[in-house]
Amino acid sequence: MSMPRSIGSGPAPRHGSIARSSFSASYLSQSPIAQESIARDLAEYSDDEIEQPESDSEESGSEDESDASTVRPNAPQHSMASSYRRPSFVAFGGTRPAITPHGAEGTFLTKKEKKQARDEERSLLRDNHLAPPKHPEPSRRNTLSRIYKKVFSTKTPKTESDLEDPPEALFSAEPSESSTLLSNGPPESKRSRREREDREWEAAVASGKIKTTWQREAKTLMTNASPLVITFVLQYSLTVASIFTVGHLGTLELGAVSLASMTANISGYAIYQGLATSLDTLCAQAYGSGRKHLVGLQFQRMVYFLWALTIPIGIFWLLAEKILELIVPERESARLAGLYLRILLLGAPGYSAFEAGKRFMQAQGLFSSCTYVLLIAAPLNAFMNWLFVWQFKWGFVGAPIAVAITDTLLPILLFLYVRFVDGRQCWNGFTKKAFRNWGPMIRLALPGLLMVEAEFLAFEILTLASSYISTTHLAAQSVLGTVTALTFQIPFPISIAASTRVANLIGATLSGAAKTSAKVAFIVACGVGLFNVALLFFLRSYIPRLFTTDPEVIRLVSTVLPICAAFQLFDALAANCNGLLRGLGYQEFGGWVNLFCYYVVAMPISLGTAFGLGWQLEGLWTGPAIALGLVAAAEGWFLTTANWEKAVEDARERNSNG
Template sequence: MSTPQSIERQASPNFSIARSPFGNSYLSQSPIAQESIARDLAEYSEDEVEQQESDDGESSSESESDTSTLRPDVAHNSMASSYRRPSFVAFGGTRAAITPHPGVDTAYLTKKEKKQSRNEERSLLRDNHLAPPKHAEPAQRSAFSRLYRRLFSTKRPKTEADLEVPPEAIFTAQPSETSALLPNSAQESARTHHERLNRQWEAAVAAGKIKTTWQREAKTLWRYASPLVVTFLLQYSLPVASIFTVGHLGTLELGAVSLASMTANITGYSIYQGLATSLDTLCAQAYGSGKKHLVGLQLQRMVYFLWALTIPIGVIWLSAEKILEMMVPEKETAKLAGLYLRILLLGAPGYSCFEAGKRFVQSQGLFSATTYVLLIAAPLNAFMNWLFVWQFKWGFVGAPIAVAITDTLLPILLLLYVRFVDGRQCWNGFTKKAFHNWGPMIKLALPGLIMVEAEFLAFEILTLASSYFSVTHLAAQSVLSTLTALTFQIPFGISIAASTRVANLIGATLSDAAKTSAKVAFVVASLVGICNVLLLSSLRNSIPQLFTSDPEVIRLVSSVLPICAAFQLFDALAADCNGLLRGLGYQEIGGYINLVCYYVVAMPISFGTAFGLHWELEGLWTGVAIALGLVAAAEAWFLIKADWGEGGGGCED
């Protein structure tokens, strides 16, 4: 199970957006991944290769019966180089595609993605009056219907140019959905229909006739972002459940959970998540190249690797009590945190296996798998926390036991999904080959490990610093960090959806449509940020009572919450700008801006105000608030100046 404020990011700077519902939408051909695939294939005998190719061909014959729609590598949306506050990434939903410009480097789509791509393109053609409407226009509309259509219709208003008869009309006048698309000809085959649609789409794009509306982009953003937000909140509910239950035991216990979570993040979970990001490239490229049996091989190899690393991680967690006693002034807090980590170690193998398994299913386009798993695991985790801590009266130890069980249950549920629902086609059984060829995997994994570790460290330093004030301050910091990470899940999901939508449109050379989509995302992020500001401000005296019964902790949280509420708008805008930068292929800019603002600006201000001016928690969060404001302003300025015409070609003069 993930812990408070955990995150997963991408490892390869050549790979696309994080495992969003649009996972390998922008898969680039990593030389390291290609080297790994070549090495793996070299270990198979000729008979094994023929057998595997036969099996892969049978499993993919249905999807290859269609024309091969392709996807762009224009965005290069590596989230590894875009520093963000720790969050959860367990993507759900489905990804959408728009066929890229023919000159763009591409990667193969699954059959489902091809269908989504065609539907999206056909819908855009209709909205631009270049294809017949899906439903016949009624003779008369009511006043309400006309108002609704005016406000929410995705169709672009007709211009004089639309009223002109095109020189080479493709469709007859007033066609219907069932009309023959080619007059005076036999019913065309599905393949011919798709090829003709592709030609029409490419001609419309080349002629600059494809436009979009804010209504369409708002609906698309909702469709993309809603499953992401739900999935993020589900996964974040796992650690929140423990904080809720333990927080009401006492201030000491709440502070210990925060300290244990920090230690688990830095020394364990960040390592698992960072290293597992290499599968985003390895599994996706193995699947995209048609070598489906290698997807399961990469999964096995990563699981064994992470399990091997669990040994040194376990040594640290077993010794955590003595280590923490040297770092924090409160020895009793260190003792409870050490106990928490010793129990948590039982679930570490399961957690690492789940991190690798997520990439296994996502590389196949099965992004809803983790959502279904969490829909079962999240409520069960909350129930176990309540049952063990309060009903069985196990007290503090009940929370880590619930966590360990949940961690072990997650890969089991994912395995059941693969076995009985989908994803089994990429599993060819256990093989000794998984113990060979670890070099490319490690080479791809290390950048992700470094980046994720840096992200964890930045915010967990605040937790460690708060322990030097008092146990009460540490407990309050646990509540504040949980709240801000929880509110961040919504704009973060929106940012991923916006990133993918913009990258899709840029990949199809629809820069005007991409700008419209970006403006809609910016407005939505602003509204979400304002709502978060109002929520935390108005409920600043009530929200802390959900986490603890200690009046001093409640008072302290209430006093700092206005600062946390004040930067919610900046937080949402910064997340949105990060997503748009990734969509344009400027993720390096976002990474530099975030790293400078957090490590060069935020940390000195936080420590200076907290310890130098004795602002304590208010000081720690003041630096974060200033950093987020600078991030939002700097990235917004860069987006205004960026060249959207080429989707990553530099800034305008």
């Protein structure tokens, strides 16, 4: 399998990091451990050192202008903003997870997130004819314009009551005799305008007038998912570049890369990614409390902690050749894999720092920063792989050198973004306090570590098992794992966007609109799944030639690809169902279903058919195919029978408690 290049704490492709991807307030909670950590940190600062949280008073402007990432204190419970979640997943790329992660972070909102939520509320009011349109309707439309509006318009059809009661009569968006906005009166402050908009939204939700259309949900889903798909594909290209270049060197080299990636995933990257997930809570709650200097402190503390862990990880990687010789039957594969890991160790400090840096940026709502970093790093990585392996004639060692350089460049590029673009407001300089108060951070990080390790192991077992068949099968497994992980980069980010949308609508108590959004997401997932089915099936003889010239590997991959193609529809539907479950706040159910299907069903079937029945590589992939079908069926059944109104009530209760 290929090495996960995840940009976040979340899953991505086949054995990637945990996907902490739900934004919904439907399962909000604040971590007592995180609060304990913040309290300890504040106790170590003098009064002069402590940065006071920004006031939400009138003098400091509206809450939209405050950088403090807090939930609007006076916002109505039905507000879209009160349901919005920070997407702590940011699992841009990497390998597909075997288990749907679950958990909750803080309830805090950044300035950008609150603005997005308010814009969404205003847009829904306009689409339901409850507020004046953003742009005046033209007096006349031509035939094409009328057809376009009929098919693609996001507005709900007007009813008789809408025609009798114009939007100005429902919600006064402009000054009137009953408003306080007379020309000779005081101007409406930003806070007053926000409060008026809150009342308008609350009244519309309470009266059951907020509805949505499939056109609007499709537009929203595509708008939110498109940049994620691009970023995921960019991130995973870091892995694909190495597989491409090494695969054409020979079968042995291709299999060794897969073996090295498996070892690096389990013993290194899973540890970095799992432990760094604690910053999803620590940094978010520090930022939400208005103590911005504590965000930088938590980031420093995690970097030092991960660097300390790099010492035992590095010792293991240096001895990996001897260890792998005891596990895998092919000694030359073990030797090359050990060489790969020794070189890869040079980039481990950079990779771990970047894992922490991502959370540092996400806590501030700067999610696009990692995308900009990838736009530079991904093409550069591909160029270095080609340059080192083929132009400089370094051969096999050129690939890990390119990876190590890229891993080192990632935090440097992120630092440049913070220094010259955005993110400096949470950096208060280096401090010795980062070497203290590690206890809460470690306690909060351990559950994430265990979950990520469980995700990695599920598919890495298949890689290890393929090495017991032959070197050729190990090389073919590397190609198959890379291809199926690459196809997963489309449905997974779409599921994240669907999770976000459903979570927001559930948090806003709009169960009907949430159901409409879920149906649209289901149709889109079916379309993506069928596209992947056709892609892998009809190109099964051409895809393996992109990775290798070995005829036996090409034959094996071509033989197994139809099995991989067959479960692409289930794969997309399972990803979509997982996203919808997270949005509804039922992610616990999804986690247990995935855990059962992969470890209790898939692994025994894979090993039994591969070795017991002699199906070899076809048998190894039969287990995941059956597991994905079961996951899609079980979670789909749960979603169709779930009480969505109860999810709304749960969201309202947790919003209040949060």
